[in-house]
Amino acid sequence: MKQINILVGGPKENLPQDFITRIQANPKAIWLGADYGAVRLAQLGCQMAAALGDFDSSTAEEVALVSRFSQTKLQRFKPEKDYTDTELILKRAYELYPDLDEVVIYGATGGRLDHLLANIFMATRPGLADLMPKVRLIDCxxxxxxxxxxxxxxxxxxxxxxxxxxxxxxxxxxxxxxxxxxxxxxxxxxxxxxxxxxxxxxxxxxxxxxxxxxxxxxxx
Amino acid sequence: MKQINILVGGPKENLPQDFITRIQANPKAIWLGADYGAVRLAQLGCQMAAALGDFDSSTAEEVALVSRFSQTKLQRFKPEKDYTDTELILKRAYELYPDLDEVVIYGATGGRLDHLLANIFMATRPGLADLMPKVRLIDCxxxxxxxxxxxxxxxxxxxxxxxxxxxxxxxxxxxxxxxxxxxxxxxxxxxxxxxxxxxxxxxxxxxxxxxxxxxxxxxx
Known part of the structure; x- marks a missing residue:
């Protein structure tokens, strides 16, 4: 079974307590990172299959670090894009791994409610609805x-x-x-x-x- | 303008940073508490116009404390009630203060997502829709x-x-x-x-x- 893992930009307080252990215990796991989620993964030394975001809240050093840990070219978007970071990284995961069986998304809750609600309601967006039965959102x-x-x-x-x-x-x-x-x-x-x-x-x-x-x- | 304040049972990490100061600075403010929110208010020495909940996660001492700080009889419900604690305390606020202008609800976010989504989507419940334009949910x-x-x-x-x-x-x-x-x-x-x-x-x-x-x- 091909499982893909994604970290998006929610606050780290909402991540599962054993989040860092999960990463360290599974060095072969496939990870993608969106926005501050990509920064966190890079800071943990985690190689990413892809990374993207507007990186509005990140420093140039953080963006450079993400770029080093991303195995494909870092995609930077303007903040006024039509899709959320979570939607974009999910589409990217599916482009890279069309045979994926499961996508586990961390960092989708906590903090801003407009983000949280967008992360839940992407399930009803045309173009994502068919992929959503493979998606699992996990927090603490x-x-x-x-x-x-x-x-x-x-x-x-x-x-x-x-x-x-x-x-x-x-x-x-x-x-x-x-x-x-x-x-x-x-x-x-x-x-x-x-x-x-x-x-x-x-x-x-x-x-x-x-x-x-x-x-x-x-x-x- | 008659403002009513409600604390429901979400985690205290999600309350505004100045939450305790807000209570202490306004001793004449009207408060109601639901479930663990009522316990927190009682622990802060805050008189409540009403308190209710199933108090499933509370000790007998905590329930007794809530009872002492509630100016009307404490209402205990079975967990299998048809309305959430937030909906019930909102209805109770409106019964006690039919002339209310605004209801500020704290403790409605964080923790369990089924609770958070129920707190947002009570806006579409028949019987509450007309009151919702007076409601404000506030967190950190x-x-x-x-x-x-x-x-x-x-x-x-x-x-x-x-x-x-x-x-x-x-x-x-x-x-x-x-x-x-x-x-x-x-x-x-x-x-x-x-x-x-x-x-x-x-x-x-x-x-x-x-x-x-x-x-x-x-x-x-």
């Missing part, structure tokens, strides 16, 4: 995965307690099974965060007929 | 306000740099003026986060014909 308390209509069995992460279903769009015929608060074929006309559900066992089941759903496993 | 880096269709002039906060427009629903005929990246009568079919805009002056202008928009002023 949450894992977010994205689903198009279908029937799914999901597995509990050992360190997580809560299970949230965030409906990014209107959703038809949502069924939640093997969870503390089950649902049976319910329609939702608006986006809504069905928070604080829980697994009853090691797996849970859900299904829906139209729309897009983000599943959030989280802990306090 | 962001101020979020909510708008129903109309034409608005908004004022830059001195400490903020970025201006985000988060479209919680499909939006018709959005116009952004006096901003770095203006828009002229554009329709959006899906929720989207228009991130990283900026004020050109002390005020900006926006207007739209249908839907609901959250405006996010933020800083790095």
């Amino acid at each position: 308390q949450n894992t977010v995965t994205f689903y198009q209509p279908g029937s799914y069995t999901i597995t509990k992460e050992a360190d997580k307690k809560y299970l949230g279903f965030f409906l990014l769009t209107p959703v038809k015929a949502l069924t939640l099974g093997k969870v503390k608060y089950p649902l049976q074929v319910v329609d939702f006309a608006y986006p809504v965060s069905l928070a604080s559900n829980e697994f009853l066992d090691q797996t849970a089941h859900f299904a829906f007929e139209s729309g897009m759903i983000a599943v959030i496993q989280s802990k306090d | 880096q962001n101020t979020v306000t909510f708008y129903q269709p109309g034409s608005y002039t908004i004022t830059k906060e001195a400490d903020k740099k970025y201006l985000g427009f988060f479209l919680l629903t499909p939006v018709k005929a959005l116009t952004l003026g006096k901003v770095k990246y203006p828009l002229q009568v554009v329709d959006f079919a899906y929720p989207v986060s228009l991130a990283s805009n900026e004020f050109l002056d002390q005020t900006a202008h926006f207007a739209f014909e249908s839907g609901m928009i959250a405006v996010i002023q933020s800083k790095d």
Whole structure:
């Protein structure tokens, strides 16, 4: 299975506690970095398959460092680009690795809410929707995965307690099974965060007929 | 102008840096607390007009302390209630103060993403939509306000740099003026986060014909 890792520019306080260990323990892992995420990776001595950003908040030295650690030419964009850094680096990952199976994105939460919401809602952007089921956002308390209509069995992460279903769009015929608060074929006309559900066992089941759903496993 | 303040249960790292000073400097301010937010207010010696929550993560001593600092009877709910703590305390604030002009909510961000998204998307819940234009979510880096269709002039906060427009629903005929990246009568079919805009002056202008928009002023 080909897994690609991306670090974008969110605050380091929101990264998983073992983030640096994860990098050091897997020197063959493939990494890409966006904006201040690329700076952090370079500072950790991590080779990147690609790096990009507007680097508005970075010094010339930081940009030069990123350039040295990027295996392909560093892409600098003007801040007024039409896509966010996260969207651009995700497209770049897919260009470089069209056979990728999973993309894990770190640094997508915390700090500015306009960024966080853009990172969640890129799931509904034309051109990205098909890639999103392969994307996993990970921070210190949450894992977010994205689903198009279908029937799914999901597995509990050992360190997580809560299970949230965030409906990014209107959703038809949502069924939640093997969870503390089950649902049976319910329609939702608006986006809504069905928070604080829980697994009853090691797996849970859900299904829906139209729309897009983000599943959030989280802990306090 | 009657301003009501609410603290809900998000992590204290996300509160404004001067949060405790704000409480101490305004002993006549009206506060309500939800769940661990009520515990924090009680620990700060802050009288509350009301307090509620499931208090699942609180000790009996913490609940007793909240009870002592709540001027009305503490409301305890089962975790499987239909509304979030933030929605319930907002409804309670409106019951106690139907003449309120503004509700400032702290503790609505950080930590669990299912909670954060529920706090943002309560804006689209039937029964709350009319109250939301009076609500302001404040954390250490962001101020979020909510708008129903109309034409608005908004004022830059001195400490903020970025201006985000988060479209919680499909939006018709959005116009952004006096901003770095203006828009002229554009329709959006899906929720989207228009991130990283900026004020050109002390005020900006926006207007739209249908839907609901959250405006996010933020800083790095």
